[in-house]
Structure formats: C-alpha cells, structure tokens
Amino acid sequence: MKAFLARALPPLLSAVVFVALWHAWTQAFGIPAYLVPGPSEVLREAWENRADLLPASLVTLAGAVAGFLLSLAVGLAMALVFAQARWIRASLYPYAIFLQTVPIVAVAPLIVLWCGAGFASIVLVSFVLSIFPILSNAVLGLTRIHPELEELFALHDASRFQTLFKLRLPHCVPSVVAGAKVSAGLTVIGAIVGEFFAGYGAHTPGLGTLILQANGQMKTGLLFACVGASTLLGLCVFLATGLVAHLLLRRLEEPESRH
Amino acid sequence: MHDADFISSHRTALDFPDGTQALAGLDLSIGRGEVVSLVGPSGCGKSTLLRLVAGLLQPSKGTLTIAGMEPARARREGHACAFVFQSPTLLPWRTVEANLTLPLELLKLPRTARKARAQELLELVGLSEFRTSYPARLSGGMRMRVSLARALAARPKVLLLDEPFAALDDLTRSRLQEELLSLRVREEVTVLFVTHSVTESVFLSDRVLVLSPRPGRVVGEVAIPFGPERTPDLRSTAEFARLTGCVSRLLATGSAS
Numbered sequence: 459m460k461a462f463l464a465r466a467l468p469p470l471l472s473a474v475v476f477v478a479l480w481h482a483w484t485q486a487f488g489i490p491a492y493l494v495p496g497p498s499e500v501l502r503e504a505w506e507n508r509a510d511l512l513p514a515s516l517v518t519l520a521g522a523v524a525g526f527l528l529s530l531a532v533g534l535a536m537a538l539v540f541a542q543a544r545w546i547r548a549s550l551y552p553y554a555i556f557l558q559t560v561p562i563v564a565v566a567p568l569i570v571l572w573c574g575a576g577f578a579s580i581v582l583v584s585f586v587l588s589i590f591p592i593l594s595n596a597v598l599g600l601t602r603i604h605p606e607l608e609e610l611f612a613l614h615d616a617s618r619f620q621t622l623f624k625l626r627l628p629h630c631v632p633s634v635v636a637g638a639k640v641s642a643g644l645t646v647i648g649a650i651v652g653e654f655f656a657g658y659g660a661h662t663p664g665l666g667t668l669i670l671q672a673n674g675q676m677k678t679g680l681l682f683a684c685v686g687a688s689t690l691l692g693l694c695v696f697l698a699t700g701l702v703a704h705l706l707l708r709r710l711e712e713p714e715s716r717h
Numbered sequence: 718m719h720d721a722d723f724i725s726s727h728r729t730a731l732d733f734p735d736g737t738q739a740l741a742g743l744d745l746s747i748g749r750g751e752v753v754s755l756v757g758p759s760g761c762g763k764s765t766l767l768r769l770v771a772g773l774l775q776p777s778k779g780t781l782t783i784a785g786m787e788p789a790r791a792r793r794e795g796h797a798c799a800f801v802f803q804s805p806t807l808l809p810w811r812t813v814e815a816n817l818t819l820p821l822e823l824l825k826l827p828r829t830a831r832k833a834r835a836q837e838l839l840e841l842v843g844l845s846e847f848r849t850s851y852p853a854r855l856s857g858g859m860r861m862r863v864s865l866a867r868a869l870a871a872r873p874k875v876l877l878l879d880e881p882f883a884a885l886d887d888l889t890r891s892r893l894q895e896e897l898l899s900l901r902v903r904e905e906v907t908v909l910f911v912t913h914s915v916t917e918s919v920f921l922s923d924r925v926l927v928l929s930p931r932p933g934r935v936v937g938e939v940a941i942p943f944g945p946e947r948t949p950d951l952r953s954t955a956e957f958a959r960l961t962g963c964v965s966r967l968l969a970t971g972s973a974s
Contacts, residue, residue, distance in 0.1 A: 497834070599859065606802045606806045607806055609768075609773050610800065610802075611823065613771055613772075613773065613792075613798065613799070613800055614823040615792075615823070616819050616869070617792065620823055624808075629810075631810070675824075709810070709851045710810060710851065
C-alpha cells in the first residue's frame with residue numbers, strides 16, 4: 459500500500475497542479491468557454507451529459523474489446539501460419555506490414571462501404587489498427603527460439619505437434635503479451651476512429667459519435683469531457699491488460715526484477 | 718561391434734554450408750561406459766563433434782556410429798542420447814518437476830511413471846524441496862543441476878556435455894563435478910565431456926582427447942588411470958599435476974602445429 463502511494467502520489471500531484479494552472483489561466487485571462495472551457499466547466503458538462511457519456515463509453519469499450527479479441531485471434535492464427543516455414547514468412551510478411559502502414563482514415567470509409575455503418579465496421583477498423591503488434595510479436599515468439607531448445611526437442615524426436623504445443627506456443631506467450639499491451643491502446647483509438655465513420659449506424663452513439671456531435675454544435679465543454687472519457691477508457695483498458703499480463707507472466711520473472 | 722568402440726568415428730569430416738571446415742579426418746573410438754573429455758582451442762569443433770554424436774548434424778565425409786548404427790537410428794533403438802548444453806536451457810514456464818519430465822513426456826510415458834522418475838531425479842540432484850519452483854527462482858548452479866537431472870531422465874546410454882559448468886563459480890563447479898562423478902558410478906552411461914578446463918578434464922574422465930585448432934582432429938590423448946571412485950583430494954596429488962601437465966603440453970603443441 460505504501461509502495462502504491464509512493465508511485466501514485468507524484469502523478470496525482472502533477473495532475474492537481476495542472477488543473478489548478480488551467481483554472482487560473484482561463485479565469486485570469488477571461489478565455490471564452492467555447493475556445494477553452496475551464497476545468498469546472500468541463501466537469502459540469504460531463505455531469506449534465508452523464509446520461510450520454512456513460513453509455514457512449516461502454517459502447518466504445520465494447521467496440522474496442524471486440525476489435526482487440528478479433529486481432530488477438532486472427533493475429534495468432536496468422537502467426538501460426540507464418541511460423542510454419544521461412545518461405546511463407548518471406549512471401550507474406552511484407553504484405554502484413556501493409557496493416558501497419560495503411561492510413562486507417564483512408565481504409566475506414568471502404569470498410570463502411572463493404573460492411574455498412576454500425577458495430578461490425580467499428581470493430582473492423584479497431585481490428586485493422588491493432589492487429590499488427592500482436593501478429594509481429596507472435597511471429598517473433600514462435601520462431602526466435604534458442605537453437606539449443608530446438609535441439610533438445612529434436613534429440614528426443616519430438617513431433618511437429620509436440621514442438622508446437624510444448625515449445626513454440628508457450629514460448630511465444632511473453633511476446634504476444636507485449637504485443638497485446640501495445641494493441642490494447644490502439645484498439646480504443648481504433649474504435650473511436652471507427653465511430654467517426656460508422657457510428658451513425660449504431661443503436662447507441664459511442665464516444666467517437668459524441669465527439670463529432672459536440673464538435674458540430676460547438677459544445678467545447680462536452681468535447682473536452684469526451685476527450686477525458688476516451689483517455690480514461692484507454693487508461694482502463696491499458697491497466698486491465700497490464701494486470702492480465704502480470705498474472706500470466708509473474709511465474710517467469712526473476713524475484714529481483716519484481717517491483 | 719565391440720564394447721571398445723561403442724562410439725566410433727572414421728575419417729569424419731564436417732563442412733558448414735558457408736564453407737568452413739569444422740572437423741577434418743577425425744578418428745576416434747570410445748568404449749562403452751567410458752568417460753572421455755575433449756579439450757582443444759576455441760572453435761576447434763568440439764561442440765560440433767558432440768552434435769554429430771547426438772545425430773543433430775550429419776557428417777559431410779566419413780562415418781560416425783553408435784553401437785554400429787547411425788546416431789539418429791541408435792537413439793531410437795535403445796541407445797538413448799542426452800545432451801547437457803552450456804546454458805541450462807530450461808523451459809521457464811515449467812516447474813522444476815515438469816522440466817525434469819519433459820524428455821519422458823516427449824517419449825509419451827504415462828503420468829504415473831513420469832512422477833515416479835521425477836521423484837528419483839529430484840533426490841539424485843538434491844532438489845526435492847524445489848519440485849514446484851519455477852527456474853526463475855533458482856540459482857545458476859541449481860538450474861544446471863536440473864539440466865543435468867533432465868538429461869538423465871530417460872536413462873540415456875550416451876551422455877554428451879558441452880562445457881556445462883563453464884558459467885558457474887568455482888565452488889558450485891567443484892560440487893557439480895563431484896555429483897557427475899558419483900552419477901557415473903551409479904548409472905551405466907558413456908560420457909563425452911567438452912571442456913576448456915584441463916583440470917576438469919583430468920578430474921572427471923578416464924581419457925582426455927586433445928583436439929587441434931579448426932578443422933579439428935585428435936592430436937593426442939592422455940589416459941587417466943584413477944578409476945571411477947575419486948575424491949576432491951585427488952586434485953592436490955603429484956600424479957594429478959603430472960597428468961594436467963601432459964594435457965597442457967599436448968594442447969600447446971597441438972595449437973602450434
């Protein structure tokens with residue numbers, strides 16, 4: 459508990475200082491609320507629109523989690539194919555990098571065109587944005603194995619199946635977890651971007667849709683509240699992934715390296 | 718096939734795909750139950766030779782047999798072969814017990830048999846209380862003991878050790894050397910031991926083979942007539958000093974030629 463406080467206190471203090479400065483600045487210079495609303499204004503807007511913000515956050519969370527699970531499943535499946543042979547990697551990996559480099563805002567309208575506005579498109583945009591870290595890390599974990607470990611398995615005439623389940627798959631867990639941590643952050647961004655393009659087709663507006671609306675109506679206070687909610691959502695997803703990662707990997711860590 | 722050349726190589730050569738010659742015209746014969754050390758300068762192909770015996774590599778020229786058979790076939794026909802690497806190469810996601818029984822799992826032995834063997838092995842290397850620990854929690858010396866015990870799990874007829882103690886501190890190294898000596902008294906096993914340490918080679922083996930720089934071949938050998946029962950005091954006898962001197966001289970002349 460003491461250690462937790464020691465770690466949590468500095469960022470909390472800097473947040474308090476930041477909010478205080480922000481408040482003082484908007485007050486002292488009389489900045490109009492439609493340009494930069496003060497913190498109290500943002501909180502008021504958030505409270506007044508809680509009936510929209512809370513469901514919107516949950517909708518965005520659902521899109522992000524679905525996109526994340528999809529990239530985890532598809533990323534692992536693709537990595538398993540890639541891990542089978544060097545020639546498969548050589549011929550397909552350059553195109554997998556396409557997933558990383560493609561500008562998502564250019565592809566999102568296409569996805570909406572093909573899948574229609576709504577949840578499916580939002581999940582797909584989030585998926586395209588977040589699959590690459592999982593895929594590339596899983597390929598690394600499945601293939602970059604200490605040669606002596608492979609020799610150990612060869613020496614006991616282990617089958618391809620045994621080597622996959624007893625060596626390659628468990629070996630790739632830490633790298634997949636590392637990739638999943640990166641993807642977890644991207645997946646929330648992906649869901650919000652997806653809602654920009656496809657949110658109007660959903661039953662309940664997500665944070666992305668709400669941001670568009672607030673922006674269109676010059677409700678800067680609400681816009682700020684949406685940004686705050688998105689950030690909090692991303693933080694929650696990040697912390698949750700970190701917790702799962704810790705539970706999965708704690709046995710592999712040296713006692714000295716734990717903090 | 719005679720017991721005297723249980724492991725036998727004739728004019729064995731190995732070239733790597735990049736053209737380097739690791740071994741050239743290597744002749745050697747090792748008797749059943751013999752403990753033989755291989756010493757030689759770095760990169761002289763000692764580890765490559767172990768991998769040939771294990772059947773992990775195939776000779777480019779010449780032959781190498783175990784009990785008259787190709788190594789890969791010999792190990793499937795009752796002459797199981799185990800390898801102890803320079804690093805412990807444990808699987809970090811498995812407990813000590815599960816690491817020990819990995820070879821048995823790969824051989825598809827039933828669970829009860831694996832459990833029973835794990836018990837024996839844990840006692841053998843004195844790690845019973847660490848049965849359910851993960852490798853991350855063990856010291857370097859303990860990890861190497863697990864690695865040794867894992868190598869013995871499937872009761873191998875041939876035990877290949879590739880500088881297993883090189884990365885350990887002196888005290889741990891001597892303890893493990895003594896454990897290895899007591900193992901050979903208990904288990905019927907032929908041992909090939911690669912090392913950089915002349916004293917280690919003399920202390921542990923019945924015969925020391927000295928290899929030339931790359932491409933490696935045997936340039937001399939020293940018989941070590943101490944028998945299987947040895948105590949740490951042996952290291953301070955005059956005879957021990959004489960034998961290490963012999964090996965060192967062979968190493969020096971072998972490297973010069």
